[in-house]
Amino acid sequence: MINLHGFGDQLLQGAVVTIELALYSLFVGLILGLLGASAKLSSYKVLRWIAHGYTTIIRGIPELLTVLIIYFGATSVLMAIAGLFGYDEYIEVGAFAAGVIALGLTFGAYATEVFRGALQAIPKGQHEAATALGMGPIRKFYRIILPQVWRVALPGLGNLFLVLLKDTALVSVVGLDDIMRKANIAVSSTKEPFLFYLVAAFMYLALTIISMVFVSYMEKRASRGLTRG
Amino acid sequence: MDISVVIEYFPRLLEGAWVSLQLVALSIVLGGAFALPIALARISPVAWIRAIPFAYIFFFRGTPLLVQIFLVYYGASQFDAVRESMFWPILREPFWCAIIAFTLNTSAYTAEIFRGAIQAIPQGEVEACKVVGMTRVQMYRRVLLPRAFGIVLPAYGNEIILMLKGSALASTITILDLTGMARTIIARTYTPMEIFIAAGAIYLIISIVIIAIFRQIELRQNRYLGTLSIKVPDKG
Secondary structure (H helix, E strand, O other): OOOOOOOHHHHHHHHHHHHHHHHHHHHHHHHHHHHHHHHHOOOOHHHHHHHHHHHHHHHHOOHHHHHHHHHHHHHHHHHHHHHHOOOOOOOOOOHHHHHHHHHHHHHHHHHHHHHHHHHHHOOHHHHHHHHHOOOOHHHHHHHHHHHHHHHHHHHHHHHHHHHHHHHHHHHHHHOOOOHHHHHHHHHHHHOOHHHHHHHHHHHHHHHHHHHHHHHHHHHHHHOOOOOOO | OOHHHHHHHHHHHHHHHHHHHHHHHHHHHHHHHHHHHHHHHHOOOOHHHHHHHHHHHHHHHHOOHHHHHHHHHOHHHHOHHHHHOOOHHHHOOHHHHHHHHHHHHHHHHHHHHHHHHHHHOOHHHHHHHHHOOOOHHHHHHHHHHHHHHHHHHHHHHHHHHHHHHHHHHHHHHOOOOHHHHHHHHHHHHOOHHHHHHHHHHHHHHHHHHHHHHHHHHHHHHOHHHOOOOOOOOOOO
């Protein structure tokens, strides 16, 4: 058996933080992605420009830089906003919150493209049929359009989630106690870098495999209404 | 916002960008060279030959690049055998450790791209080559490789952009690439937003240039398809 010098529990605690960060970021990213895709397909030029600018900038700069910009920038932006309301205590944005915002923004930018493709893949007849049945735009969206978009978008979103899971490691750079940082701490006291980074790598690999199984289950579930052949 | 800091330190940021470009170029070239044999082994008819590249690709695509860099840079030094070996002068240098980690990483992704391209060429084209009496070498040189190259291009361009973004991780092992340089400047000036945004803008410009170059190569490579009329999909 491998000797982890009692750091096994620490690494598992780190894994919990990594999973939490990934799920919160996924939630933020999915909302941003749906909003982004709607904006890209909007008939208002301004909305299209904003969405285009968002996806171009976020996809063009390194994720690590996004994390650093949010971590160092969010504090000053929040304090400037709070200052407008007459609040001038020091506000600090923690590593976890900064990670959720930065990874959510990244996921959202890529998800925008996935959702856009999926929205465009829904035949026009589906919209017309829903309207003919007297559904309003909101009911039409969540009853008819969203379930179909979900099915088309799932494989793409699944891939993005795997990327997101690996990107969570970057937040350890600004001090979040995830798998990576717990491994760093273990390395600094045991002087066994290869062992602990390899264990960390296999923990990420295990999370990746679990996610892949879950995504394929979701894909099956989402297409249960579809007859084959 | 204080623009004068950006102007003052802009030459240093460009120095960092140059290091980033070197990292990307070297890893892409080395990674591409490794990727071809990996891709060919991956589609081998023999099961155990297929299994090795499968495990390799799965490991490097399933774990964070940050872990891979740390494994090479910090991990290798755990073993006395490595420190006493002839490779130590290389493994001691952060720059070469980054190159090794990036090369291993990008070769796994690129191998999958190559495999996809090789498998995407229709069987009919191979048969057509044989029917007109081409030798095997002629077939590869005139038809299969140019075809595979054309199929690979868009995905390969993406991979280079991903590598450019991944190269920012070199800053975590003390390399003064664009991100590393930005962090060093900030430690001196305490102006994180100005410098990070300037660095982000430089990354963005490099990505845009790479995308533009690849679009030109793609147009040239696929010119036999004639003028492409791009169909605008129906809205909603």
